[in-house]
Amino acid sequence: MTMLNALTLFHSLPLAELEVGKQFYWHFGNLELHGQVFLVSWFVIAVLLIASILATRNIQMVPAGTQNVMEYALEFIRDLAKNQIGEKEYRPWVPFIGTLFLFIFVSNWSGALVPWKLIHLPEGELAAPTSDINTTIALALLTSLAYFYAGFSKKGLGYFGNYVQPVSFMLPFKIIEDFTKPLSLSFRLFGNILADELVVGVLVLLVPLFIPLPVMALGLFTSAIQALIFATLAASYIGEAMEDHHGEGHEEH
Amino acid sequence: MMHWTILLAAEAAAEGGKGGLFDIDATLPLMAVQFLILVALLNILFYKPIGKAIDDRDTYIRTNQADAQERLSKAESLAKQYEQELMDSRRQAQALIAEAEADAQKIAAQKLAEAQQEAQVQREQVQRELDQQKQEAMQSLEQQVDALSRQILDKLLVA
Numbered sequence: 001m002t003m004l005n006a007l008t009l010f011h012s013l014p015l016a017e018l019e020v021g022k023q024f025y026w027h028f029g030n031l032e033l034h035g036q037v038f039l040v041s042w043f044v045i046a047v048l049l050i051a052s053i054l055a056t057r058n059i060q061m062v063p064a065g066t067q068n069v070m071e072y073a074l075e076f077i078r079d080l081a082k083n084q085i086g087e088k089e090y091r092p093w094v095p096f097i098g099t100l101f102l103f104i105f106v107s108n109w110s111g112a113l114v115p116w117k118l119i120h121l122p123e124g125e126l127a128a129p130t131s132d133i134n135t136t137i138a139l140a141l142l143t144s145l146a147y148f149y150a151g152f153s154k155k156g157l158g159y160f161g162n163y164v165q166p167v168s169f170m171l172p173f174k175i176i177e178d179f180t181k182p183l184s185l186s187f188r189l190f191g192n193i194l195a196d197e198l199v200v201g202v203l204v205l206l207v208p209l210f211i212p213l214p215v216m217a218l219g220l221f222t223s224a225i226q227a228l229i230f231a232t233l234a235a236s237y238i239g240e241a242m243e244d245h246h247g248e249g250h251e252e253h
Numbered sequence: 254m255m256h257w258t259i260l261l262a263a264e265a266a267a268e269g270g271k272g273g274l275f276d277i278d279a280t281l282p283l284m285a286v287q288f289l290i291l292v293a294l295l296n297i298l299f300y301k302p303i304g305k306a307i308d309d310r311d312t313y314i315r316t317n318q319a320d321a322q323e324r325l326s327k328a329e330s331l332a333k334q335y336e337q338e339l340m341d342s343r344r345q346a347q348a349l350i351a352e353a354e355a356d357a358q359k360i361a362a363q364k365l366a367e368a369q370q371e372a373q374v375q376r377e378q379v380q381r382e383l384d385q386q387k388q389e390a391m392q393s394l395e396q397q398v399d400a401l402s403r404q405i406l407d408k409l410l411v412a
Contacts, residue, residue: 023276031278031279032279033279033280033283034276034280038283041287045287049294052295052299052303061309063306067306071303075307095296096292098300103288103291133274133275134281135281138282138285139284142285142288142289
């Protein structure tokens with residue numbers, strides 16, 4: 001509790017402050033929404049849409065400018081999906097995995113790079129949408145649905161065969177896995193991004209100048225890595241669900 | 254660090270009755286819906302056109318490359334063919350030259366032989382004429398000798 005007292009002491013300083021777990025509530029009927037998450041996510045969505053429109057406004061055979069950048073991004077995503085899902089079936093999954101990657105990546109970096117603190121909300125503060133547990137759980141659950149859908153659409157009810165592969169006593173573990181996958185996905189992302197923002201916040205609180213810079217750079221790195229990890233794992237889960245166990249298709253992920 | 258966040262989260266939750274880090278509410282489903290809409294929008298605005306551009310370029314490059322390969326092999330075969338033809342015609346030319354030379358030599362030899370023969374014939378003719386004239390001369394000389402000797406004899410006999 002002394003730590004808490006120290007924190008409240010810092011609160012009284014005008015330089016910086018740290019808010020954790022405070023939400024800017026919006027009410028729709030009897031629904032409660034986290035306004036700050038939606039505001040920043042709309043910003044992220046707008047960034048992505050504008051970049052897409054700029055890139056595709058005037059498509060040329062020899063790419064230049066935005067088109068070049070976005071083509072690089074798309075090829076990166078395609079490679080990622082191809083590596084995890086396989087040459088034959090990756091194409092329909094590129095939009096989902098790619099959007100996961102882009103949304104998380106832009107969210108994380110917007111949280112780290114955009115000085116949201118300059119915009120004051122009545123309560124809570126603007127931050128990366130991925131530092132809110134709701135967002136990460138939503139993304140993780142969508143990933144779960146995606147890989148179930150992938151498995152069932154590829155194999156029908158034969159998908160349940162996956163649960164007893166390669167040996168039948170794997171069944172309980174495989175069932176547990178279905179719960180741990182979204183859990184680990186969502187908490188990994190949430191924890192990393194929130195922790196990064198908190199570390200930067202605390203360091204800024206303690207030493208407002210220069211010292212937080214290396215940590216911020218590290219934060220940018222972790223943010224990018226987390227987006228990559230989330231997209232790669234989602235792709236690998238989807239690939240795993242569609243994997244053929246009859247052939248030699250055993251790939252270690 | 255973890256302590257702080259957990260404590261703070263717990264405190265926030267305790268204070269307001271709501272809020273905190275693990276405050277799950279309607280944000281979750283709405284975020285999921287929003288994300289799916291984003292997937293659909295980006296699919297139309299980004300993945301399809303850019304993917305099409307990339308694929309088009311790939312096929313363009315591939316067909317062009319195949320085309321170029323084909324043309325290159327065609328050009329190579331053409332060059333080989335021309336070389337072959339060149340060699341053939343060179344050989345033909347050489348054969349022609351050799352033939353012409355042989356012909357010329359033959360003609361020259363023939364002409365030479367003919368000329369020699371003609372010369373021989375002429376010489377023989379001239380010789381024959383010469384011989385004849387000599388004989389005629391000898392004959393007339395003999396007649397004259399006869400006449401003279403008869404005159405001499407007459408004179409002698411008369412005297």
